[in-house]
Amino acid sequence: MKINTALTKTMKKITTLLLCCFCFFSTFSRADEHLEKDELLWQFSLGTFWVDSTMTQLVGANSHFSAPGLLIDAKIEYKNFYLNSHSGDFYGGSDLGYQLVIEDGWGIDAILGSYQQPFNENGYYESDDQVPELAGIKEREHDLSLGFAYYFNHGEFQTVTELVFDVFGESDGWLFHFDTTRNFELRNWDVWLNIGANYYSSAFIDYYYGIDADEATAFRPEYVVSNTSSFYLQLQADYPIAQNWVFSAGASGFIYSSHIVESPIVHSRHARVFFAGVKYVF
């Protein structure tokens, strides 16, 4: 265990160092190519969406959420940097990236983002009601993972693989992500089909679903989660209903590998989301 921890910390340092070096040298070597792309590109969207989601269930906690909500999206690009921020629809979260290599059909980015939902003894969502079964567990915070993404196109598919380390979070773990997307253009509709998988290191997933000694009770034994996988399938459809207005609807299903339910705080390994709404694009 100590060797693993030391190895993880070393990997984190190496990743951070490599990314810094790569960004530094890449910026200089490609400065000439991007002189003409110096303009700041931005796009904001504001809308309202109905989201119905069921998260992987924590014991005793409400994992179902169904309500209308506001959507605020932002995309900002400057030189090789980009920031994508989503809220409200089903692929929420923010990503900060730097395009290290841009070639025809493939590329490599340095990326920073979160991959895991936080929760605490009140469950996933902001609530003042403590869940008795979760009472006494420590706060599981967002990871803030840094790593590399390799993108490539093959035929009609766009595929991405990501290797990230939770450099700025609490888990000291890493994860490997893979997904492939097929875009169908059906007249003015865009339909996106996406299939993906994650492989979480033990340290990463254990931070969320493991039980430390100081959290253990008579009903909640100490538990270590081993390396874990997850798989998902997503479908989204976008339609331009008027100038600046887009209708979107989507569905997503997600599943962890079966041993996740052996954790004393996990009741189910499935999750799913449906959403539909409109947004105004500025």
Add this chain to the structure above:
Amino acid sequence: MYFKMISFCSLLVTSMSYAQTKDEGPTEILNVMPSKCVALNEGRTCYTDVKFAVTAPDIGDYCLRESSTKKILQCWANTKSFIYTLNFGSTESISYELISKQKRDTLAVTTIEVNWVHKIKSKKRRWRIF
């Protein structure tokens, strides 16, 4: 919370109605609806069914054609008003004109504008949700 949501939805609906009514710009002889086609991204072919309504001052023989290519869409004989529906599909704006066969003259020109919603096309699509 619900009041805010209802207010926001009302604002959305009002704005969308305004966006749609802007598409209905009438001309005297040649009316076209809608006059705008909106695609998600620049470069995408935009599809819409466009209805041309012609009300000419005199009975005669008329044709509708593309302005740039001069390709005839359809001609009508011995009439002063008619309606034509076009299955429009283009990546860029296209102008159409109404011509009189007798006078060999262009009576009216109208343009179907192709616009797009997103200024930035996402290079990457992030799908992390859980």
